Amino acid sequence: MNLRKVAVVGIGETSFGRHMERSITDLAAEACLKAIKDAGVSHRKVQLATGAYAAQWNSALGQYFTLPQIVLREIGITQIPIFRVENGCSSGSVAFRDVWYRIATGEYDIGLAFGVEKMNVADSKSIRGQISDHVPERDFDLGLTAAGIYAMMARRMMAQYGVTRENLAQVVVKNRRFGSMNPLAQYQDAVTIDEVLSARMISDPLTLYMCCGRGDGAAAVILMDAETAKQYTTHPVYVAANVLTSGTYADDVDFVTFDVDVRAAAQAYEMAGLGPEDLDVAEVHDSFAPAEIKHYEDLGFCARGEGARFLEEGLSDMGGKIVVNTSGGLLSKGHVIGATGISQVCELVKQLRGTAHHRQVEGAKVGLQHNSGGYVHTEFCSCAINILTR
Amino acid sequence: MKLLDPSLFKETEEGLALVGQKCRTCGKIAFPKKRVCPACFSDDLEDKLLSKTGTLHTFTCTYLGVPHLNPPYVIGFVDLPEKIRLLSLITDCEPWDEVLQVDMPMEMVIDKLMEDEQGEDVYCYKFRPKGAADRK
Numbered sequence: 001m002n003l004r005k006v007a008v009v010g011i012g013e014t015s016f017g018r019h020m021e022r023s024i025t026d027l028a029a030e031a032c033l034k035a036i037k038d039a040g041v042s043h044r045k046v047q048l049a050t051g052a053y054a055a056q057w058n059s060a061l062g063q064y065f066t067l068p069q070i071v072l073r074e075i076g077i078t079q080i081p082i083f084r085v086e087n088g089c090s091s092g093s094v095a096f097r098d099v100w101y102r103i104a105t106g107e108y109d110i111g112l113a114f115g116v117e118k119m120n121v122a123d124s125k126s127i128r129g130q131i132s133d134h135v136p137e138r139d140f141d142l143g144l145t146a147a148g149i150y151a152m153m154a155r156r157m158m159a160q161y162g163v164t165r166e167n168l169a170q171v172v173v174k175n176r177r178f179g180s181m182n183p184l185a186q187y188q189d190a191v192t193i194d195e196v197l198s199a200r201m202i203s204d205p206l207t208l209y210m211c212c213g214r215g216d217g218a219a220a221v222i223l224m225d226a227e228t229a230k231q232y233t234t235h236p237v238y239v240a241a242n243v244l245t246s247g248t249y250a251d252d253v254d255f256v257t258f259d260v261d262v263r264a265a266a267q268a269y270e271m272a273g274l275g276p277e278d279l280d281v282a283e284v285h286d287s288f289a290p291a292e293i294k295h296y297e298d299l300g301f302c303a304r305g306e307g308a309r310f311l312e313e314g315l316s317d318m319g320g321k322i323v324v325n326t327s328g329g330l331l332s333k334g335h336v337i338g339a340t341g342i343s344q345v346c347e348l349v350k351q352l353r354g355t356a357h358h359r360q361v362e363g364a365k366v367g368l369q370h371n372s373g374g375y376v377h378t379e380f381c382s383c384a385i386n387i388l389t390r
Numbered sequence: 391m392k393l394l395d396p397s398l399f400k401e402t403e404e405g406l407a408l409v410g411q412k413c414r415t416c417g418k419i420a421f422p423k424k425r426v427c428p429a430c431f432s433d434d435l436e437d438k439l440l441s442k443t444g445t446l447h448t449f450t451c452t453y454l455g456v457p458h459l460n461p462p463y464v465i466g467f468v469d470l471p472e473k474i475r476l477l478s479l480i481t482d483c484e485p486w487d488e489v490l491q492v493d494m495p496m497e498m499v500i501d502k503l504m505e506d507e508q509g510e511d512v513y514c515y516k517f518r519p520k521g522a523a524d525r526k
């Protein structure tokens with residue numbers, strides 16, 4: 001199929017953190033309004049919208065039926081097709097993909113994608129219960145937690161590739177330093193290796209700081225086909241590749257990689273006609289510190305088993321080959337499930353526009369966004385990747 | 391004995407064993423049993439008892455765990471000869487950080503997992519280092 005070129009023309013985000021006093025509708029409306037103003041488009045020109053939220057642990061408050069319609073009504077967007085999507089932690093990226101696809105195929109010219117979550121309404125017990133008994137292997141009953149998944153991966157990486165606890169801490173130190181330069185991030189303070197290593201143990205070898213916190217917040221983008229975008233901006237950011245795929249769930253692959261990420265990256269590079277050597281910046285799903293090291297390898301930033309060295313040599317830090325998670329990543333922002341994917345896109349748009357201030361990667365032209373979602377039996381369920389160019 | 395999920399187990403002369411499926415068309419072994427072979431979609435399937443020994447692919451000691459288990463507890467992936475990777479609680483391994491090694495041999499035991507809402511014990515499979523019983 002011949003797909004049209006699509007551009008990100010507007011971005012909008014709330015701060016990520018504790019917003020106990022605000023409704024989920026208000027958070028989402030703030031991000032959507034900011035994105036529309038950033039795009040300089042009339043709200044009446046928005047032809048479709050898709051909103052993402054997982055809301056799994058918010059059942060006590062109801063499941064937020066038709067939340068996107070309720071949100072967009074607050075800013076006068078009515079009488080258009082509006083969808084809700086859910087793909088676990090990659091929900092936001094799926095909203096983005098939905099709008100991207102409907103514009104790329106020519107169905108619409110201007111659309112809005114947003115993601116939102118309120119994580120602080122639930123007790124932590126119910127959040128830890130997110131891996132539940134609809135899984136035939138009964139992972140939750142057997143004691144699996146999200147931290148446990150990546151703790152087991154870290155242990156295997158340590159045995160197989162010599163990854164160290166210090167390497168895991170280095171991921172946190174880098175990302176929290178970037179987070180301290182991002183006024184929207186939940187955690188505004190940098191941390192030291194010693195602080196990370198001596199923090200409370202969650203699931204060995206992962207300490208508290210190696211596990212992303214949770215947060216409330218929202219992020220939104222306005223997408224347009226490239227021709228329409230010219231009417232609104234002189235600095236569009238183009239979607240060079242958009243990929244969504246699901247897991248393989250292999251029983252016989254060393255638990256140091258997710259095949260879903262390897263396949264998604266290969267598809268994305270092919271679609272963009274670009275390779276990892278062309279990337280300047282990347283936002284990758286660092287829900288737990290070892291994930292980022294794994295992603296370097298799965299996304300082709302370095303060879304298999306070289307992730308820790310890529311980190312140690314500063315190749316993912318400011319001044320390195322591919323500067324990773326300049327937003328501070330999930331480790332600084334907190335994981336705002338539905339909003340995470342779109343927030344990653346927003347950071348890359350700032351980098352490619354040259355408006356990322358103190359954390360700006362000079363001359364950034366190509367960025368990769370990577371967002372994982374869900375887990376069942378040895379692998380994440382969902383992987384979404386965008387490659388953005390200016 | 392109340393089992394977490396009786397469909398995962400089969401009674402044998404040597405006690406409870408885990409039971410999966412083997413596809414008569416392509417030979418693929420899967421666990422737990424499914425409606426079709428996930429490899430070739432055949433529904434010509436037979437029960438396949440799984441080995442009670444395997445190797446420890448990786449593990450972690452969890453201090454902030456699921457609400458029904460008392461932390462800290464140790465979980466891991468155990469790889470069976472049938473090329474099935476099981477998530478399993480690991481038992482009889484104290485001190486875990488000295489005893490457990492990646493790729494070490496393991497053996498299955500049936501052990502109490504938790505209590506249900508009525509206070510009745512619920513049992514499930516667990517794995518322990520091979521020969522751990524002899525060391526006790």
Ligand SMILES: [Zn+2]
Pocket residue numbers: 413414415416417418427428429430431432
């Ligand atoms: Zn088959």
